[in-house]
Amino acid sequence: xxxxxxxxxxxxxxxxxxxxxxxxxxxxxxxxxxxxxxxxxxxxxxxxxxxxxxxxxxxxxxxxxxxxxxxxxxxxxxxxxxxxxxxxxxxxxxxxxxxxxxxxxxxxxxxxxxxxxxxxxxxxxxxxxxxxxxxxxxxxxxxxxxxxxxxxxxxxxxxxxxxxxxxxxxxxxxxxxxxxxxxxxxxxxxxxxxxxxxxxxxxx
Numbered sequence: 156x157x158x159x160x161x162x163x164x165x166x167x168x169x170x171x172x173x174x175x176x177x178x179x180x181x182x183x184x185x186x187x188x189x190x191x192x193x194x195x196x197x198x199x200x201x202x203x204x205x206x207x208x209x210x211x212x213x214x215x216x217x218x219x220x221x222x223x224x225x226x227x228x229x230x231x232x233x234x235x236x237x238x239x240x241x242x243x244x245x246x247x248x249x250x251x252x253x254x255x256x257x258x259x260x261x262x263x264x265x266x267x268x269x270x271x272x273x274x275x276x277x278x279x280x281x282x283x284x285x286x287x288x289x290x291x292x293x294x295x296x297x298x299x300x301x302x303x304x305x306x307x308x309x310x311x312x313x314x315x316x317x318x319x320x321x322x323x324x325x326x327x328x329x330x331x332x333x334x335x336x337x338x339x340x341x342x343x344x345x346x347x348x349x350x351x352x353x354x355x356x357x358x359x
Contacts, residue, residue: 158188158249161348162256162284164323166316168294169333170340175252177341178348182250183301184358189250192241194259202233221297223267230260231277240280257281258289258322264301266315286351288344289323290333 161178163171175191182189197203206229208215221229223291234257242253257278264274294312323330331343349356 156248158245158247158251159286159352160245160253160282160284161286161288162252162253163257163288163290163344164255164258164262164319164328165290165292165321165333166294166312168335169290169292171254171290174290174340175254177337178252178344181341181345181348182252183324187250187355188248189252192253194237194253194255195230196237197261199233199237199343202236204230205229206233223264223269224273226267227260227264227269228272228277231281234260234278234281237336241282251304253284256284256287258287258319258326258328262315262318262322265318266311286348287326287328287329288347289319289330290340290344291320291323291330292332292334 163175163178165171170254172191179189179191195203195206197207205219206226207227208214208217209221209226241251260278261271262273265271293316322328329347331347333342
């Protein structure tokens with residue numbers, strides 16, 4: 156039986172990595188072979204290492220400056236390049252909890268001034284997750300990565316948060332309050348997963 160892809164969206168620092176881990180633990184407890192996938196895939200050449208440096212090294216950005224459209228095309232190409240592996244994993248029955256995916260690129264692309272039609276076009280042929288969960292709310296300041304192009308720009312973070320809210324409506328993502336305590340957020344995400352895939356989980 157094929158696996159499922161569940162994507163977690165939300166602003167940087169809201170706790171997606173923590174919640175991905177808790178969801179994976181739950182899925183294993185339900186007999187599912189589950190694992191974490193973080194986009195972009197930084198170790199995937201050629202786009203991954205470039206994106207990693209572009210986000211974190213000002214000198215590298217200065218020497219390799221790109222338009223927002225060109226940078227987002229690299230993100231989309233990175234997703235596309237990984238897709239063969241993604242489909243292999245799903246076909247083998249693996250449940251994949253993805254942290255960030257197409258919606259992240261669109262939200263940040265809009266934040267930095269790109270056109271929505273263009274952003275949707277460069278991602279339109281990519282695999283669509285079985286469930287998208289949007290953790291809405293403010294990112295936690297303790298999770299900010301020093302030197303990160305997006306996380307060090309408070310104004311951009313607020314703009315991105317607002318675009319996420321609009322995209323959640325546009326694409327009908329399942330919403331979960333990401334500013335609750337960790338256990339409450341996990342409970343709500345698991346409830347969304349059980350509701351979406353009700354036939355996959357045994358009654359207890």
